[in-house]
Amino acid sequence: MTPLAPATFHSVSPADLTPAQWMPLLGGAVAPRPIAFASTVDADGRVNLSPYSFFNVFSYTPPMLVFSPVNRLRDGSEKHTLLNVRAVPEVVINICDYAMVQQLSLASAEYPAGVNEFAKAGFTELASDQVRPPRVAEAPAAFECVVEQIVELSQGPGAGHLVVCRAVRAHFRQDILLPGAAGIDPYKLDAVARLGGDWYSRASGASLFEVVRPNRRLGMGHDQLPARIRTSNILTGNDLGQLANVEHEALPTPAQVEEFKTEPMVAYLLNKYPAGAPDQQQQLTLLAQQFLAEGRVVEAWKALLLG
Ligand SMILES: Cc1cc2nc3c(=O)[nH]c(=O)nc-3n(C[C@H](O)[C@H](O)[C@H](O)COP(=O)(O)O)c2cc1C
Structure with missing residues (x-):
């Protein structure tokens, strides 16, 4: 943020x-x-x-x-x-x-x-x-x-x-x-x-919206977010709040992140912005933000962990 x-x-x-x-x-x-x-x-x-x-x-x-x-x-x-x-x-x-x-x-x-x-x-x-x-x-x-x-x-x-x-x-x-x-x-x-x-x-x-209650589980908290996510200049406070509401154990596994690469949208992005390209990180963060806007927090984490 x-x-x-x-x-x-x-x-x-x-x-x-x-x-x-x-x-x-x-x-x-x-x-x-x-x-x-x-x-x-x-x-x-x-x-x-x-x-x-x-x-x-x-x-x-x-x-x-x-x-x-x-x-x-x-x-x-x-x-x-x-x-x-x-x-x-x-x-x-x-x-x-x-x-x-x-x-x-x-x-x-x-x-x-x-x-x-x-x-x-x-x-x-x-x-x-x-x-x-x-x-x-x-x-x-x-x-x-x-x-x-x-x-x-x-x-x-x-x-x-x-x-x-x-x-x-x-x-x-x-x-x-x-x-x-x-x-x-x-x-x-x-x-x-x-x-x-x-x-x-x-x-x-549209003025009614839901926020997933943190007391259903113990999210990792803002302070435990990886620094590159916590200090992103794309993700907002609301984005980070959603990400930090996920408990460590519920984060996607490396295998799940790897498998995520085959999702058509992700494959397209990785092809267009290959590893090392200056924009890859930014594009994956924007994709994560889009997932968050749809309430798809696990997919957002997968996109961020791909980076
Ligand atoms: C939506 C709304 C909320 C109000 N809230 C309060 C309030 O919390 N406290 C208060 O003293 N007056 C409040 N008022 C003003 C009172 O309704 C108003 O003074 C009213 O004449 C009091 O009536 P009464 O003297 O018959 O009790 C509010 C008015 C409106 C329209």
Whole structure:
């Protein structure tokens, strides 16, 4: 990999910026973020529905989800969702897909307390099984939760509150499930996420890709790659990551590398760029890179070991 030119950084400490200056930097850099579409009720049972992208899942056993209503920057006042979960510690966290994103955004408008954003944004209420807030019928998945804890991170404008939620019941729309209880089909989920400013991203089509998990085996690691591969000015960091994810024992044997010479594409290359020709190494590296782009890591290794 070609050494990177040293980047320059804008470095800041908390006191250097106001909350309003931190907002676009934090929201823009910690991105994309999943979105909790949180349904709550107040003490009188009035329903509220608002999106929160300071959100994630933090435990399988029990299933725990956490989101954070942040005090309004304008006046430091608290969000209705926070007031509601203090009064009635229950919430439904609905997951949103691309088909709902414009309506979800509408539900983030600052309607007065007691206004039901299901009605304002045009969503359908479905009664929950175990908690008082209703869930969003249009959502591809929803988690009925009890609120275990509310952690006040600080006070004043921009202060966050971790709402720690334990899911007591979950709903997954049938069509998003992979066969054999293997999880969720990301293409069917068509998830959206929040970035900084008005930006969102959609997890679909070519933006979805797989990376082979390293914990299925113990790859040799970047530091064990032969120097001529590690310092190649053709192979990228992603290429090297794939190569280093192969364990030593799984590398092709010399006999397999030898046999590889008879593959038509390889035979053609070796004929055109014979041993000792200045370009042979480069051509084999480019071929390896092509294999890596197709996820054919063993073939990539064979091409590199031929050099
Ligand atoms: C996609 C999206 C994500 C949001 N994430 C957050 C968040 O994580 N924390 C927050 O305080 N406000 C967030 N907001 C803004 C709230 O949704 C907005 O302040 C809303 O009016 C709060 O409603 P409530 O006062 O009825 O709870 C987000 C808005 C959108 C559109």
